[in-house]
Structure formats: structure tokens, C-alpha cells
Amino acid sequence: MGLHTASRLDRLAIGGEAKALKAGQLNIGPRLMLGLAVIIFSMLAADAVVLWQFHLVRAQAKRLHGIDQKLIAVLRLHTSLTTFHDQMEDLADSQDIGGLVTEGEGLRTAVLEDSRRAMSAFSLATSDFQRDPTILPILHAVQSALPAQLDAITTLAKAGDWQAVRQRLSNQVTAMQSVTLALVERVDHEVGEEQAQTVRKIERVQRLVFLVVPLTALFTLLIAGTFGLGVTRSITQPLARLVEGSKALARGDFQHTVPVTGRDELAELGRVFNDTARRLQDLYATLRRSEAYLAEAQRLTHTGSWAWNLRTGELYWSQEVHRIYGLDPQIKPSWPWFFDQVHPEDRARVEQQARMESIEKDWVVSEIEFRAVLSDGTVKHVHAISYRVTDDSGETAEVIGTIVDVTQRKRAEAERERLRQLEAGLAHTNRVSMMGEFAASLAHDIKQPIAAAVTDARTSLRWLQRNPPEIEEAREAVSRVVNGVNRAAEIINHLRSLYKKGAPTERELVDVNEVAWEMLTLLRSEANRHSISMHTELAADLPKTKADRVQLQQVFMNLMLNGIEAMKDTGGELTIHSEATEHEQLLISIKDTGVGLPTEQLDKIFSAFFTTKSQGTGMGLSISRTIIESHGGRLWASANAGKGATFRFTLPTS
Numbered sequence: 001m002g003l004h005t006a007s008r009l010d011r012l013a014i015g016g017e018a019k020a021l022k023a024g025q026l027n028i029g030p031r032l033m034l035g036l037a038v039i040i041f042s043m044l045a046a047d048a049v050v051l052w053q054f055h056l057v058r059a060q061a062k063r064l065h066g067i068d069q070k071l072i073a074v075l076r077l078h079t080s081l082t083t084f085h086d087q088m089e090d091l092a093d094s095q096d097i098g099g100l101v102t103e104g105e106g107l108r109t110a111v112l113e114d115s116r117r118a119m120s121a122f123s124l125a126t127s128d129f130q131r132d133p134t135i136l137p138i139l140h141a142v143q144s145a146l147p148a149q150l151d152a153i154t155t156l157a158k159a160g161d162w163q164a165v166r167q168r169l170s171n172q173v174t175a176m177q178s179v180t181l182a183l184v185e186r187v188d189h190e191v192g193e194e195q196a197q198t199v200r201k202i203e204r205v206q207r208l209v210f211l212v213v214p215l216t217a218l219f220t221l222l223i224a225g226t227f228g229l230g231v232t233r234s235i236t237q238p239l240a241r242l243v244e245g246s247k248a249l250a251r252g253d254f255q256h257t258v259p260v261t262g263r264d265e266l267a268e269l270g271r272v273f274n275d276t277a278r279r280l281q282d283l284y285a286t287l288r289r290s291e292a293y294l295a296e297a298q299r300l301t302h303t304g305s306w307a308w309n310l311r312t313g314e315l316y317w318s319q320e321v322h323r324i325y326g327l328d329p330q331i332k333p334s335w336p337w338f339f340d341q342v343h344p345e346d347r348a349r350v351e352q353q354a355r356m357e358s359i360e361k362d363w364v365v366s367e368i369e370f371r372a373v374l375s376d377g378t379v380k381h382v383h384a385i386s387y388r389v390t391d392d393s394g395e396t397a398e399v400i401g402t403i404v405d406v407t408q409r410k411r412a413e414a415e416r417e418r419l420r421q422l423e424a425g426l427a428h429t430n431r432v433s434m435m436g437e438f439a440a441s442l443a444h445d446i447k448q449p450i451a452a453a454v455t456d457a458r459t460s461l462r463w464l465q466r467n468p469p470e471i472e473e474a475r476e477a478v479s480r481v482v483n484g485v486n487r488a489a490e491i492i493n494h495l496r497s498l499y500k501k502g503a504p505t506e507r508e509l510v511d512v513n514e515v516a517w518e519m520l521t522l523l524r525s526e527a528n529r530h531s532i533s534m535h536t537e538l539a540a541d542l543p544k545t546k547a548d549r550v551q552l553q554q555v556f557m558n559l560m561l562n563g564i565e566a567m568k569d570t571g572g573e574l575t576i577h578s579e580a581t582e583h584e585q586l587l588i589s590i591k592d593t594g595v596g597l598p599t600e601q602l603d604k605i606f607s608a609f610f611t612t613k614s615q616g617t618g619m620g621l622s623i624s625r626t627i628i629e630s631h632g633g634r635l636w637a638s639a640n641a642g643k644g645a646t647f648r649f650t651l652p653t654s
């Protein structure tokens with residue numbers, strides 16, 4: 001029962017404490033203080049229980065002592081009464097009246113003293129012991145009877161009746177002796193009982209002490225242990241969670257949150273930790289976003305970045321640099337590797353620049369363009385910029401820079417150059433082709449001064465054939481001849497300058513679709529300028545034709561430019577179509593959605609010098625028809641069902 005109650009109490013105490021600790025409601029300091037107070041209190045309680053048990057034992061011992069005192073008092077009374085009787089008897093036997101009176105008085109005093117002691121011992125006795133109510137009256141009787149007896153004995157002795165003295169001694173005093181003896185026996189009996197009872201009580205207390213002391217010790221230990229465990233857990237568990245969180249953070253797992261309960265320091269720490277982790281996560285996300293934007297920007301602009309820390313020797317290359325060089329992102333590049341990649345023809349220049357950067361102390365930005373030969377043999381054009389970062393003392397701390405892949409730009413430049421040359425070539429051809437048409441009109445111009453020169457020469461001859469010859473008239477005629485011939489020579493020179501580039505190229509197998517694409521590329525910006533979209537409907541696997549490529553370009557350009565000019569105010573669509581016909585011919589059409597053909601003068605548009613434009617020459621269609629016909633084809637125009645016109649031409653397949 002006792003054990004059961006203790007364990008229940010224990011459970012209750014532990015439960016309450018654990019609850020307070022578990023919730024982490026108290027700060028760690030007060031929690032430890034509370035626990036310490038609980039331990040001290042339970043130890044004090046245990047001590048109090050033990051002390052109480054000792055007090056019980058002591059009370060029993062004291063009681064035993066009191067009982068012994070009573071027994072001793074009664075024994076002493078009996079002994080002094082016996083002594084009184086024996087000595088008085090001896091004095092009676094010797095009939096010593098003087099001795100009897102003097103000694104009798106002393107003995108009486110001793111007996112009375114002992115009886116008083118006994119009475120006071122019994123009157124102080126505890127109520128549970130004083131079970132026999134006759135004891136005190138007996139003592140009282142002895143005390144009051146003895147003086148009377150002594151007086152009577154003394155009187156008898158003085159009267160010389162020693163017989164009566166002896167008789168009184170044996171009757172009265174002996175009777176008193178037997179009363180005190182009986183009292184002694186009774187007290188002894190009661191003392192014996194009391195002693196036995198007290199021993200039993202002490203034994204019980206002893207047993208109780210044996211039970212209570214270990215129990216209270218166990219109880220205290222249990223409370224201390226439970227408390228210690230509770231406090232330790234309430235500290236170690238959140239600590240372990242914090243450590244786990246820190247490890248997750250170190251791994252870069254910013255999603256990890258520490259579970260928080262209560263309001264103690266560790267809970268506060270947990271909250272701060274979670275808050276910090278959240279902020280870090282936001283920062284990390286922003287960083288990742290910026291990094292992604294930067295990487296995307298680098299990818300789009302083909303710009304890689306690099307940084308070289310001169311103190312640590314650490315070299316950083318962005319992903320884009322790896323991509324430009326076609327390098328595995330896991331591989332760490334190095335300067336020797338970098339110089340190895342430089343094109344042999346550019347290496348000396350790049351190395352010289354690097355030497356300058358390492359020797360010169362006052363450069364800030366330097367840039368260089370060179371070619372890099374990749375491991376697969378691809379050649380890339382690279383534009384590198386270096387920027388020197390100095391520390392407070394002006395020493396170079398770091399060099400940072402960019403590497404831009406300018407290969408596409410270089411290709412575009414080369415392409416532009418090619419197109420420019422093509423344009424120049426076409427312009428030249430244009431002039432040459434136009435010469436065919438101009439020749440007729442120019443012949444007239446040449447014919448006229450030559451005819452005039454011939455007439456003047458004849459006139460001069462006539463003046464010279466006169467007698468006397470008309471020298472002055474002849475000289476004037478001859479100088480007119482010179483002027484006329486000079487004019488003709490000028491016209492011829494002019495013609496020669498137009499042919500300067502030489503004879504037309506020889507005919508070759510030409511892919512007409514390819515020529516169409518070239519012209520589309522050339523005229524795209526012009527079309528864009530007037531909001532004109534250009535479409536192709538080019539037949540795949542179109543047979544080639546034997547033609548003068550440059551002249552074909554000329555035809556495409558004339559027809560496409562006419563289409564663009566017809567739509568320049570309204571915008572529209574220019575469609576280039578190619579197909580192979582059944583009659584081993586290629587049919588090419590150029591269709592626009594422009595102003596349409598001048599219906600009244602439809603038959604004149606292919607004539608030289610016919611134009612409806614203020615800045616027109618009227619030569620384009622005429623030249624184009626001449627070229628196409630010289631290639632064995634045909635060129636014609638028709639009005640569209642809707643808006644605009646379509647120009648078609650045929651060419652024989654090779």
C-alpha cells in the first residue's frame with residue numbers, strides 16, 4: 001500500500017514536472033533552479049521522515065527510562081522499609097531505647113524520602129502506564145502510616161514493652177513491607193509488560209525505518225533522476241534538432257526547418273535559426289535567379305567571364321567560357337591550356353599582350369582579338385577583355401575579364417563583304433548590260449560627229465584643191481574634223497570605261513533557287529524598310545540551268561526591285577516561285593501585290609527607256625528580257641487577279 005502510494009505520488013510529480021519541462025515554458029536557468037529546489041525539498045522531506053522515526057524511537061527509550069525510574073523508586077522504598085524493619089528489630093532485640101529513637105528517626109526519614117520519590121515518580125508517569133489506580137493510594141498509605149507506626153513503637157519502647165515493640169514491628173511494619181513488596185511485584189510486572197510493549201514498538205519503528213529510509217532515498221533518487229532526464233532531454237533534444245538543422249544548412253538544404261515548441265532560449269534559438277534559414281533560402285533563390293539570368297545573358301551574348309586571384313592563384317571560368325571552348329564543365333582550365341588553344345598564327349601576339357599585362361603596372365583595361373583552335377579543330381574568333389583590380393596599396397590583386405565568341409560576327413562581316421562585292425559586281429554588270437541598249441543610241445551620237453568630220457574633211461579637200469588653195473578655209477575645216485573625231489573618241493572611251501571589267505563570265509551550271517536566295521538576302525533590308533514581306537515557293541530538287549550566274553542575278557534583282565517599288569507606299573507581299581515544267585524548262589515567277597501594270601501601255605514596258613517613274617531609266621525590263629532571251633528563255637508580265645503584277649520567265653534545263 002505504502003509503496004503503491006509512493007509510486008503514484010512519484011508518477012504525479014514526474015508527470016507535472018515533465019509537462020512543464022517538455023513544453024519548454026520555462027527558461028533553462030529557472031528550470032534548473034526549480035529542479036534543484038525539488039531535489040532539495042524531497043531530500044529534506046526524506047530527512048524529516050527519518051528524523052520523525054528517530055524521534056519515535058527516542059520517545060520509546062525515554063518512556064522505558066521513566067518506567068525503570070518508577071521500578072527503582074518502588075524498589076528503593078521497599079528496600080528502605082525492609083532496612084527500617086530489620087534495624088528496628090535489631091534495636092528491639094538489644095532493647096536500646098536511645099538507639100531506637102535516634103536511628104528510628106533517621107530510618108523513618110529515609111523511608112519517607114523514598115516514598116515521596118516514588119510518589120513523585122508515579123505522579124509524573126504517563127497516563128498509559130498508570131493503569132493500576134491503587135498504586136498511588138498505597139504509597140500514600142505507606143507514607144502516612146509510617147510516622148504513626150514509629151511513634152507507636154517509640155512509645156512502646158520507652159515504656160519498656162519490647163514484646164509489644166517486636167509484635168508491632170512484625171505485624172504492622174511487616175504488613176507494610178508485604179504491601180510494598182506486592183507493589184514492587186505489580187510495578188515489576190507492569191514494567192515488564194511495558195518493556196515488552198516498548199521493545200515491540202521499537203522493533204516496529206525499526207522495521208519502519210528500514211522501509212522508509214530506502215523508500216525515501218529511492219523516491220528522492222527517482223525525482224532527481226526523472227528531473228535530470230527531463231531537463232537533459234529538454235536541452236539535448238532541441239539542441240540535436242538545431243545541430244541537424246545546421247548540418248542541413250551546411251549541405252545547402254535551405255528548406256529544412258527546426259521544430260520549435262515552448263518559449264525558452266532554445267526555442268528562441270530555433271525560431272532565429274528558422275528565420276535565418278528562410279532568409280538564406282530567399283537570398284539563395286535570388287542569387288540563383290541572378291546567376292541564371294547572368295548565365296542566360298552570357299549564353300545569348302556568347303560572353304564568358306573569368307577571374308584570376310593573384311594572391312591565391314585561383315582561376316575561375318564561367319560556364320559560357322567552357323561552352324565557347326567546347327570544354328567539359330567539370331574540367332578546370334589553366335593558363336598553359338589557354339595559350340595552347342590560341343591559333344599558332346596569333347599566339348605570339350597574345351603572349352606578348354600577356355607579358356605586357358604582367359610587367360606593366362599602370363594598365364587598367366586591355367583587349368585583344370584572336371583565334372582559338374578547339375580540340376575538334378574548329379576555329380573560333382574570340383574577343384578578350386582584361387580588367388586589373390588593385391588593392392589599397394595599388395598592387396594588382398585580381399584580374400577579371402570577359403571572353404566573347406565573335407565567330408558569328410566575323411562570319412556576318414565576311415558575308416557582308418561578299419554581298420558588297422556581289423553588289424559591286426551587279427552594278428558593274430548592270431552598266432555593262434545597259435551598254436548593249438545604249439549602243440544603238442550611242443552609235444547615232446558617234447555617227448553624227450564622224451559624218452560631220454567626213455563632210456568637213458571633204459570640204460577641206462575642196463578648199464585645198466582650189467588654185468590658189470584656200471588654206472585658211474581648209475584649216476578651219478580640218479580643225480572641225482579634229483573636233484568631231486575627238487568627240488567620237490570621247491564617246492568610244494566612255495564606252496570602253498563601261499566595259500572595263502572585261503567580257504561576261506562564262507556560262508556554268510547554276511542552281512536558280514540559290515540565286516533567288518542570294519537576291520532575297522541582298523534585298524531583305526530594302527523590303528523591310530517598306531514593310532514588305534518576302535516569301536518563297538521554291539521547288540525542291542530543281543534541275544540546274546546553264547547560265548551566266550551574274551546575269552541571272554541581274555534579272556532577279558531587276559524584277560524584285562520593280563516589285564518592291566510597286567509596293568513601297570502600301571507595303572505588301574513579294575512571292576518568288578520556282579518549278580520545273582514538263583517541257584524541260586524552269587518556270588520562275590515573281591509576284592507582288594503592288595500598284596499593278598500600266599494597263600494603257602502594257603506593250604511598252606519591255607521597251608528600252610520606257611518608264612512611269614520619275615527617277616526610272618526604263619532599261620531594267622528591256623535588259624532582263626535581252627538576258628533571258630539570250631539564254632533561250634522567255635520573259636513576260638501579267639496582271640494579277642487581285643492586286644499587283646506577276647513577272648514570269650523560263651529557262652531551259654541543262
Ligand code: ADP
Nearest residue numbers: 562566596597605611612616617618619620621
Ligand atoms: P524602270 O523601273 O526604271 O521604270 P523598267 O524597265 O524596269 O524601268 O520598268 C519599266 C516600267 O514597267 C516601269 O516604269 C513600270 O511602269 C512598269 N513596271 C515594271 N515592273 C512593274 C511592276 N512590278 N508593277 C507595276 N509596274 C511595273
